Amino acid sequence: MSDPKRVVILGGGPAGIWTALHLLRLHPGLSVTILEMQEFPGGIAGSFKAHGLTWDLGSHRLHPAVSPGLLGDVRGLLGENLLKRPRNGRILLEGRLLGFPLSPADLAQHLPPSFALGAVFDGLTAPFRRRPGADATFGALMMAGLGRTICRRFYFPYAEKLWGLSPNALDGEQARRRVSAGTLGSMLEKLVPSSRSGIDKRSFHYPFGGFGSIFTAAARKVESMGGTLLRGAVVRSVTPPIPGSAGLIGYTGGRGDASLPADFVFSTIPVTGLVPALTVPVPGEVRAAASSLSYRSMVLCCVVLDSCQFSAYDAHYFPGPETRFSRVSERQNYDESRESPGSTGLCLEMPCFRTDPLWSMDDREILAIALSGLTAAGLAVSGVKAFFTRRITEAYPSYPTGWHRHFGEVDRWLAQVPGLVTLGRQGLFVHDNVHHAMEMGAAAARCFDPATGWDPLRWSEARKLFRKNVVED
Numbered sequence: 001m002s003d004p005k006r007v008v009i010l011g012g013g014p015a016g017i018w019t020a021l022h023l024l025r026l027h028p029g030l031s032v033t034i035l036e037m038q039e040f041p042g043g044i045a046g047s048f049k050a051h052g053l054t055w056d057l058g059s060h061r062l063h064p065a066v067s068p069g070l071l072g073d074v075r076g077l078l079g080e081n082l083l084k085r086p087r088n089g090r091i092l093l094e095g096r097l098l099g100f101p102l103s104p105a106d107l108a109q110h111l112p113p114s115f116a117l118g119a120v121f122d123g124l125t126a127p128f129r130r131r132p133g134a135d136a137t138f139g140a141l142m143m144a145g146l147g148r149t150i151c152r153r154f155y156f157p158y159a160e161k162l163w164g165l166s167p168n169a170l171d172g173e174q175a176r177r178r179v180s181a182g183t184l185g186s187m188l189e190k191l192v193p194s195s196r197s198g199i200d201k202r203s204f205h206y207p208f209g210g211f212g213s214i215f216t217a218a219a220r221k222v223e224s225m226g227g228t229l230l231r232g233a234v235v236r237s238v239t240p241p242i243p244g245s246a247g248l249i250g251y252t253g254g255r256g257d258a259s260l261p262a263d264f265v266f267s268t269i270p271v272t273g274l275v276p277a278l279t280v281p282v283p284g285e286v287r288a289a290a291s292s293l294s295y296r297s298m299v300l301c302c303v304v305l306d307s308c309q310f311s312a313y314d315a316h317y318f319p320g321p322e323t324r325f326s327r328v329s330e331r332q333n334y335d336e337s338r339e340s341p342g343s344t345g346l347c348l349e350m351p352c353f354r355t356d357p358l359w360s361m362d363d364r365e366i367l368a369i370a371l372s373g374l375t376a377a378g379l380a381v382s383g384v385k386a387f388f389t390r391r392i393t394e395a396y397p398s399y400p401t402g403w404h405r406h407f408g409e410v411d412r413w414l415a416q417v418p419g420l421v422t423l424g425r426q427g428l429f430v431h432d433n434v435h436h437a438m439e440m441g442a443a444a445a446r447c448f449d450p451a452t453g454w455d456p457l458r459w460s461e462a463r464k465l466f467r468k469n470v471v472e473d
């Protein structure tokens with residue numbers, strides 16, 4: 001290609017990296033540059049090193065629901081380093097630690113009889129519950145599907161902890177997107193090791209050396225094909241291209257402010273950041289709609305322990321209100337790497353809003369909350385060698401009732417901006433898994449052709465398929 005089009009991708013998370021990878025495979029010689037504000041690729045699914053250990057940003061696994069094609073892609077990048085591992089977690093339910101994923105034997109043995117009897121009663125009476133309408137809230141949908149016992153004693157407190165809103169203030173879309181076992185039938189099916197889908201939900205894929213290795217390897221591949229990943233580059237302004245004139249992306253990098261010309265822009269950065277960064281006139285109602293969208297954030301409390309292993313489990317889940325954290329993972333158990341002799345690391349996930357006091361607390365106070373929660377859960381730790389925190393600003397898109405009107409307004413307007421497409425978790429403001437974000441990137445690349453430009457119809461078909469994605473936990 002004598003004069004390759006210049007494609008700029010905003011954000012080097014799974015969606016951005018996969019867009020680049022597939023663009024370069026489909027169109028060798030295309031000029032592709034990724035602007036990523038972190039020093040490492042992979043976004044929320046990336047990994048970093050600290051205190052001699054590799055850390056993921058909270059527990060990350062490649063779910064077995066990943067398509068064979070995508071799995072093949074990842075295997076092609078990692079070879080033998082892509083491990084298949086049995087899930088080995090525990091969950092604190094009603095004061096008892098049970099194996100997770102749940103098993104019928106464990107439930108029968110450890111659940112209080114009132115819980116089990118209540119759930120059976122709810123199952124038998126399910127056909128008589130009122131069917132929720134199309135605008136039902138998360139609470140109404142879950143109550144209709146699962147009944148009072150599981151909702152009140154498990155799902156509702158968990159939802160409130162993760163997403164920060166009461167079940168009836170959450171939009172029904174949250175249930176459709178996030179709860180793969182939304183009825184008792186599907187929940188029971190999940191208890192069977194190899195379900196009707198043929199997917200063994202009791203295993204997962206994990207790359208040796210940290211989840212982010214997938215994206216480090218993919219970024220290397222992108223660079224080997226002539227693409228560029230600019231790390232530490234924070235996008236500040238976006239002027240989309242117009243026919244006959246290139247766009248311009250302003251960013252701040254290691255050498256200060258800079259800009260890049262762009263003939264086409266893929267944006268995977270939060271849509272709430274993209275709209276204010278646009279230099280073209282944005283209608284007031286679109287700006288207002290974008291600023292009405294918000295994200296649930298997360299503080300990660302990372303604790304280095306003076307021992308080889310804290311427990312034999314990969315992750316512990318805490319759905320109840322008795323702890324401030326929702327999950328604790330020991331990454332070294334995900335790949336059995338004992339990378340720093342005599343040390344292991346725990347990562348505690350604490351969801352919050354940026355307006356919550358937790359967000360701005362100092363590390364010592366956060367550690368105190370973490371340690372007292374672990375003690376209360378019967379998992380007291382000793383021998384803390386070091387600790388630090390990391391903050392994820394955009395952990396989950398927040399879906400209060402009516403959010404989709406705001407997102408719809410923004411999305412419809414962005415769709416008619418030429419030369420700019422938004423995708424990924426942050427670009428489409430969607431709850432998703434890593435494999436969904438990667439598939440979105442691959443699909444977006446297929447809708448682009450340097451000679452003929454963007455294919456909006458093909459993209460609209462792809463987006464219809466994305467709407468069917470349900471998050472696997």
Ligand SMILES: Cc1cc2nc3c(=O)[nH]c(=O)nc-3n(C[C@H](O)[C@H](O)[C@H](O)COP(=O)(O)OP(=O)(O)OC[C@H]3O[C@@H](n4cnc5c(N)ncnc54)[C@H](O)[C@@H]3O)c2cc1C
Pocket residue numbers: 010011012013014015016035036037038041042043044045057058059060061062063233234235236268269270273298349392395396423424425426427432433434435437
């Ligand atoms: C705690 C937690 C645990 C999870 N665990 C799993 C799991 O086990 N399995 C699973 O399948 N999924 C999991 N997920 C979901 C998974 O992390 C996401 O699906 C995936 O990261 C989405 O990829 P993305 O590229 O769309 O977005 P992101 O990962 O958010 O990437 C967006 C990128 O844009 C960059 N960016 C943002 N603003 C700018 C800017 N102004 N300039 C430059 N760059 C910018 C960010 O730094 C980031 O790299 C988890 C999510 C969370 C929060």
